[in-house]
Amino acid sequence: MSAKRIMFVLRNGKTAGPSTDERIEVAMMAQAFDQEVHLAYLDDGVFTLAAGPDDLAALLAKIEESDISHIWVEQQSLAERGLADLVLPDLFAVLDRHQIIELMGQMHMVIPG
């Protein structure tokens, strides 16, 4: 059976409770099942990426360990929250809102956050 393209959308910051971490866990599990996993940071989800170097390093370690390589961050979400100048690791690609929508259209499944 061919792999499905699954996008996990992260729309909440760390203060929203354990759901952000749980979303990463399920994405890692999907990757372990050889599915094509995409992570999309939208809305308040981008605050996760600005939480501090330790948090970002821990997140990066998890992502690298699981081999998830499609990670998208919405440009407008960053700008609307004063994070337009946030420096992100190379693994994270910043995309325009329309590009994210286009990408969602190419997925077999989108799991909203």
Added chain:
Amino acid sequence: MHWRPPDDRTVRHAQYKETALKFALLVLKAPFQHQASASALAFARASLDQGHQLVRVFFYEEGVQNANRLAAPSAPDTNLVHLWSNLASEQGVDLVVCASAGLRRGLREANLAPGFRISGLGQLIEATIIADRLVTFGG
């Protein structure tokens, strides 16, 4: 004998059979927190009524509260925990609660409602692979 149009229900049933889908449902909100759980239950019943297959209902994040048998809402007819249990006993639907999300929120075998079972995230991914559609409630 005069020709007459086929019964609407017959036509619809035939269409359902031809287009029957395998659904998996993901419930992310608690039963008395959000509309998501009630909508998921209604969707589950409607999809089965129309001849579709329900591969699994997976409860994750706050959705694990749907399996807490200690929940005691004042109006029994809105007790979604019981309604989910009824769906499992009547239709044999597989109701799976994420073990780690459940532990974080105090859900154990001891307070698990009938018809639910506790398992790992692999069950969700397996359902998404098998199913034609994954429908998320409460995302």
